Amino acid sequence: MASAGSVVNQAARDLTVQAPPVVPAMESVPAVAGASRIETTTGVFVGRSAELARLDSAVSGAGGRAVVVAVHGLGGVGKSTLAARFAESRGDRFSFVWWVTADSSAAIATGLADLAVAIAPEAAVLPAEQRVELGVRWLATHDGWLLVLDNLTTPSDAAGLLERVRTGTVVITSRQGTGWGGIPTVAVDVLTAEQAVDLLDRLVRAEWPDADLSGAEALCAELGFLPLAVEQAAAYLVQDRIDPTAYLDLLGRFPARVFTAAREGGDARRTMARVWHVTLDRLADTPLAGDLLRVVAWWAPNGIPRDFLSGLGEEPDVHEASRRLAAYSMITLTRTEVSVHRLVQAVTRTEDPADPHRRPEDVAAARDTAATILSDCVTDLDPRSPADWPRYHQVLPHARALFGHTTPDTDTPHTAHLLAQLGHYLDNRGDPAAAVTHHARAAQSFERLYGPDHPETLTCRGNLAGAYRATGDPGRGIPLLEANAADRERVLGPDHPSTLTARNNLAYAYEAAGDLRRAIPLLEAVLADGVRVLGADHVDVLPVRGNLGNAYRAAGDPGRAVPLYEANLAAAERALGPDHMVTLTSRNNLALAYEALGDLDRAIPLHEAVLADRERLLGPDHPDTLTSRNNLAFAHHVAGDSDRAIRLLGAVLADRERVLGPDHPHALDTRNNLACVYQLTGDLQRAIPLHEEVLAARERVQGPDHPHTSAARDNLAHAYQLGGAPGRAIRLHKTILADRERALGPDHPDTLTTRHNLAVAHLATGDPDRAVPMLKAVVADRERVLGPDHFDTLASRTSLANALRDTGGGRQVWIGQRRTR
Structure with missing residues (x-):
């Protein structure tokens, strides 16, 4: 007869009685020496001294009470490695250490069941649920132990265990950084750059001692100093015997495969792609x-x-x-x-x-949404308004990242619009080279989207040409504008307003390139056509008339410019009102023309009126307002009040540097003007260092071949000459002449100016045998290129006459004191 509770099995006529499994009394079972379980790591541990210290402090601060600490951070950042290092290095503090993979309730249960068997091997025959209960009971009735719950999904998954276990130490690692209540936490971030390189070096050299790790810094930076990524890369380098530069190349060309590549024989779940896939699964x-x-x-x-x-x-x-x-x-x-x-x-x-x-369709949709969001952010902004610049500044780094991650064949209309808007902003902020890049891609994208003859495409080509002009290379934009004008005439007809605008822009480019022989006739023709087709007061005619006035003034004939500016101002006031930006620009141009004629009694009050209107309408920091202050200051110098001009230019310089930055071309313009006024008043001790600063900044910011850089060299050369160093002036003039002949050609007005100034410098050294033939040649070329009545031609004639009369002892006229705005 079997006793109660026994199991009776009958075979033939024999009876066997099997005793029930013994349930150990976990409360009285001590920790078993050597039974601890700690996660194995790569054996390489770098940095993390601060995180270890915080974890140590949190654990030690419990004062013998039960303590729970959560270590949290991005998947792959090294939370488990930190916990393992803590368990290994501080293990002698604890009677027992147990590591549980805790990424699911089932995994936690398995870890606790295994703990029960490690403590009491006889529990192995018990059902799983009973083993879990025994593991919890042992933890609840003992202290001095360390339990690591690794990769816990949410705090709630461990809530039941922590409610029952009030002793010992629990270290949790989790990607979740919030929701821990009163549990102290230790945040884990990426490694420093030095630590990441050290980790890569030690992992690779452990298996490949003579590896070439050139480029390790760049690789770790691209990986964002994330430990998991560094470990994954190290395994790839070792197994494929490639260097960091080659890995970077593979990452760029085959990212999907590299992100999922696991070490041979390693855990395929421990890759960058897989780790974050799991997180997103949890957010489904x-x-x-x-x-x-x-x-x-x-x-x-x-x-x-x-x-x-x-x-x-x-x-x-x-x-x-x-x-x-x-x-x-x-x-x-x-x-x-x-x-x-x-x-x-x-x-x-x-x-x-x-x-x-x-999924490819989801990734592509997100790319397009990212472009649309940024485009919408700048749609209603004015790239010329400093009030809108902070928003552009916010958008720019994210737009640049988007453009860097995509190719033009994926650009949408929103992407192209964003490129164009940022191109205008960058141009106004004094970065025309970056503006060229943005306008070029915008034009390419609009052409792909809408075709070569679409207005958006043609407009973007014009913007690109304007950006080239701002870089000091207007000649590069001229073919674009010539094609634009021809295309608009072919598509829209010769009298369409857009065609007239394209022809006006082309003429303006000719003028900027110094080709007044083509600019002036074209502007005269466009103005006549515009008046015939649109009327004299039409808003599209105003810029044409203004540009023709500018061309006359550049040709040394401000007298012809004044009537055009006066007509433009009257038309703008009638058509647009006295406060419109076009009206203010017309007033500004008229003031400059009066100034060029020497009519300061009319020029200065007009400059003052424009400045007052711009301050009232645009604010004191708008670029147009600062330009008016610059122009007014220089007009006071022309009127003979140099002290006032110097004070005003100093204030404008400070404000332009504050608003636009010290290297903005407009700030350099004002610094140049201030140096010129110092020079013209004989204060060479201030003028020469300032000229040298301007030249260095121009070369750094705008490049050695920019027209304004050449002008800065011209100004410095003349200052050297006035300062008693004609030899330095001659050497600099020769450099300028070679650069201008190469960049602009022999007949460009700036090239002719340099030839004139070089001849004058030779006269200053007492070398008329060189100077006189040079001046004769300059006079002939200026008469041919600029005309006999141009003021530059007259200046060269005056210098030649003085040289012939005084053999170098008379007063010579130096040309090229560039007044830039």
Whole structure:
């Protein structure tokens, strides 16, 4: 007869009684020496001294009480490695150390069941549920132990365990950075640049001692100093025997394969792509989270204004998606900004048909949405208005990131519009080289989207030509403008307003290139056609008339310019009103023409009126307002009040440097003007250092071949000459002449000016045998190119006459004291 509770099995006529398994009394079972389980690591640990110290402090601060600490951060940042290092290096503090993979409830249960068996091997025969209970009971009735719950999904997954276990030490690692209540936390960020390089070096050289790790710094920077990415890269380098530069190349050309490449024989789940896939799986109940992450993946990793995201959905939905992504450390939120690890971005925008979070159609849609959001941010802004510049400044780094991650064949109309708008902004901020890049891609994209004859395409070509002009290379834009004018005439007809505008822009480019022989006849023809087709007061006729006046003034004939400016001003006031920007520009041009004629009694009051209107309408810091202050200051110098001019120019310089930056071309213009006034008043001790500063800045910012750089050299050369160093002046003039002949050609007005000034410098050294033939040649060429009555021609004639009369002892006329604005 079997006793109660026994199991009876009957075979034939024999009876066997099997005793029930013994349930150990876990309360009285001590920790077993050598039974601890700690996660194995790569064996390489770098940095993290601060994080270890914080973790140590949190654990030690419990004063013998039970303590729970959560270590959180982005997947792959090294949370588990930190916890393992803590367990290994501080293990002698604890009677027992146990590591549990805690990424699911089932995994936690398995880890606790295994703990029970490690403590009491006889429990191995018990059902799993009973083993879990025994593991919890042992923890609850002992102290001095360390339990690591690695990769916990949410705090709630461990809530039941922590409610029952009030002793010992629990270290949790998790991607979730919020929701821990009163549990102390230790945040883990990426490595420093030096630590990341050190980690890569040690991992690679452990298996490949003589590896060439040139380019390790660039590789680690591209990986964002993320430990998992560095480890993945190190394994790739070792197995394929390639250097960091080759890995970077592969990453650029085959990102999808590199992001998922695991070490041979390694854990395929421990790759960049897989780690973050798991996180997004956990966010599947918040679909907007994936959409948001895919959009921000196309922008710069830091400084994303949160209001950029407002159009992605209803405000509560956007807040929830942002909050949950931040909770899982996929993004970082501040009150005003979002940041994302650059490698999270790179993986997120890499298409993978097998990954539901990176389907090609979703990635492409996010790219286009990212472009649309940025385009909408600048649609209603004025790129010339400093009041709007802060918003442009916010958008620019994210637009540049978007453009860098995409190719023109994927540009949408919103992308092309964004490129064009930023091109205008960069031009106004004094970065014409960057403006060229943006306008060129905008023109290319509009042509692909709408065709070569579409108005948007033609307008962008004109913008590109204008940007070339701003870089000091107007000749490069002239073929574009010639093609534009021909295309508009072919498509729209010769009398269409857009055709007239294109011809006006072409003539303006000719003028900027110094080709007045083509500029003036073309402007005269366009003006006649514009008046015939549109009427004398039409707004599209005003810029043509103004440009013709500018061309006459550049040709040394301000007397012909004045009637045009006066007519323009009257027409602008009738058609647009006294406060319109075109009206103010017309007044400004008229004041300059009066000044060029020496009529300061009319010029200065008009400059003052324009300045007052611009301050009232645009504000004191607008570029046009600062230009008016600059012009007024120089007019006072021309009128003989140099002290006042110097005070005003100093104030304008300070404001231009504050508003635009010290290297902006307009700030350099004012610094140049101030140096010229010092020079003309005989204060060479101030003038020469300032000229040298301007030249150095021009060469650095605008390049050695820019016309304004050449003008700065001219001004410095003349200052050297006045300062008693004609030899230095001659050497500089020779350099300028070679540069201008190469860049502009022998007949350009600036080239002729340099030849004149070089001859005058030779006269100053007492060498008329060289100077007189040079002046004769300059006079002949200026008469041919500029005409006999141009003031530059007259100046060369005067210098030649004085040289012939005085053999170098008479007064010579130096030309080229460039008054830039």
